[in-house]
Amino acid sequence: MTAEQSAPPQDIRVGIIGVGRMGADHVERISRRTKGARISVISDYLRETAEAVSATAPGSRVVDTPEEVIAADDVDAVLIASPGQFHREQVLACIAAGKPVLCEKPLAMNSADAFDVVRAEHEAGRASVSLGFMRRFDAGYGELKDALEAGDLGAPLLLNCKHRNASVLPGFTDTHMVYDSAVHEIDAISFFLEEPAVSVQTVMPRSSEKAPEGLHDPLLFLFRTASGTVITDELWVSTDAGYEVRTELVGSLGAATIGQETGMVTTQQTGSRWGGEVPLDFRPRFVAAYDAEVQAWIAAVADGSFVAPRSATAWDGYVAAAVCEAAEQSLTADGPVEVALQNRPA
Ligand SMILES: NC(=O)c1ccc[n+]([C@@H]2O[C@H](COP(=O)([O-])OP(=O)(O)OC[C@H]3O[C@@H](n4cnc5c(N)ncnc54)[C@H](O)[C@@H]3O)[C@@H](O)[C@H]2O)c1
Structure with missing residues (x-):
């Protein structure tokens, strides 16, 4: 067995954008109940909200903008829980950075904007967008x-x-x-x-x-x-x-x-x-469904498939x-x- 094979698997480092009701819930889930993952970077439009949530996630740090979360070297995958009107831009930035993303619904505020995401993901050449239809x-x-x-x-x-x-x-x-x-x-x-x-x-x-x-x-x-x-x-x-x-x-x-x-x-x-x-x-x-959704996403990020079986995709978000x-x-x-x-x- 080589040293690489015997090394313990690294946790997937998740950066999260938006930590209001849903985002804070996901931080709690990933910090306490999700195997193989931890929260590394947090941003929220309200800095004090981000700081308060970061205090509950050991080892996490706060940055000022969604762009900094997506670009961070210590972020392997991005979870978006900001309000819907920001999802299109933030998901497009994740696709451009080549990072897998789980975005809360909706994918965008209208079907034309949602189709932009479908097209961008297609042009990037691989599926990387999961959409949070947790049911x-x-x-x-x-x-x-x-x-x-x-x-x-x-x-x-x-x-x-x-x-x-x-x-x-x-x-x-x-x-x-x-x-x-x-x-x-x-x-x-x-x-x-x-x-x-x-x-x-x-x-x-x-x-x-x-x-x-x-x-x-x-x-x-x-x-x-x-x-x-x-x-x-x-x-x-x-x-x-x-x-x-x-x-x-x-x-x-x-x-x-x-x-x-x-x-x-x-x-x-x-x-x-x-x-x-x-x-x-x-x-x-639906707490068990949210838990299973995030756990399946982390497993898909870890095995390189990026989108879990049965997960909603960018196409489902467009539909x-x-x-x-x-x-x-x-x-x-x-x-x-x-x-x-x-x-x-x-
Ligand atoms: N899957 C579900 O069942 C379910 C349930 C509830 C909410 N949601 C979705 O989750 C998303 C968030 O909903 P919520 O209830 O947590 O809302 P919320 O208002 O409680 O939280 C949103 C947070 O995002 C922050 N924010 C605002 N603009 C931002 C920006 N540009 N970048 C980063 N952060 C920003 C706000 O300060 C706030 O803390 C929505 O898209 C909503 O539809 C999904």
């Missing part, structure tokens, strides 16, 4: 995907999605319903069915009395794929009740439902019961942006709106 790493999503790939359910006929939040921030509009909420089911279409939606129609039931002023809540989107699968996406964001994401696939050979956890079963003198609590916050529901644009148009259109998609680079 792809949820255990239930994985089981349903496996069942579909095994052919157990036959041909997918219907994908029924439900997405419910206790509340949303003031100012949340029908457009936010598309880009912040439905975007996750839009990626689920690509993930489960391996084909994007080609059209979308909005259906508006009467609103709940709890709906914030000006928001149609609940809202239903009907998507259709080229091969004829229909997707129903029921969104309800002011339930005042627990966070829920449920998915049912109806196939020609059977149906399967995920997201209906029954929790722990206890049989004891003080009472036997099944079922747990449904928290209001979205993070407990999500294009379908969101059609869904936004459908909010005020009569009938279905076609999705405009460019050809995928070979």
Whole structure:
């Protein structure tokens, strides 16, 4: 065995851009729960935020700009958790520097900008962009995907999605319903069915009395794929009740439902019961998916493949942006709106 072969593997040194709610969560995850990785460099628009988060990540240092993170010699891979309007430029800079990047959704603020990233990655000659659609790493999503790939359910006929939040921030509009909420089911279409939606129609039931002023809540989107699968996406964001994401696939050979956890079963003198609590916050529901997503990305960086199997790619980010644009148009259109998609680079 050579000295090189026997040397312990080096941790992947992650530079992170933006350490607000999501970014600080990723710093905690990488510092405490991710194998083979550590946070080396941090930047945030607010220096004091970066300093405070750096204090929780042993061995990390703070720099002033995203460019410094991307260029740093002690950064092997970049995680972007800044607001969406900065993602295009920051991901393009990672591609130019030849560094693998995991970018939180969205890839860009519109489909034309997202396609710029697809083109740049293609011209660079290798896949290096992973997009943070973490549900792809949820255990239930994985089981349903496996069942579909095994052919157990036959041909997918219907994908029924439900997405419910206790509340949303003031100012949340029908457009936010598309880009912040439905975007996750839009990626689920690509993930489960391996084909994007080609059209979308909005259906508006009467609103709940709890709906914030000006928001149609609940809202239903009907998507259709080229091969004829229909997707129903029921969104309800002011339930005042627990966070829920449920998915049912109806196939020609059977149906399967995920997201209906029954929790722990206890049989004891003080009472036997099944079922747990449904928290209001979205993070407990998907914490294992975020952990698995980041761990899979680190493994892909370490083995040189850069993008983990089943991860969302730059192309998936572009598709999500294009379908969101059609869904936004459908909010005020009569009938279905076609999705405009460019050809995928070979
Ligand atoms: N995958 C998911 O389920 C999920 C959930 C929440 C948020 N997100 C995404 O994560 C991203 C961040 O969301 P958040 O909730 O953490 O927002 P946030 O506002 O809490 O944090 C954003 C941070 O970025 C900093 N920042 C602003 N401009 C910057 C710049 N140009 N460069 C570097 N840092 C900058 C801000 O100071 C702030 O600390 C968004 O794109 C959001 O859509 C994804």
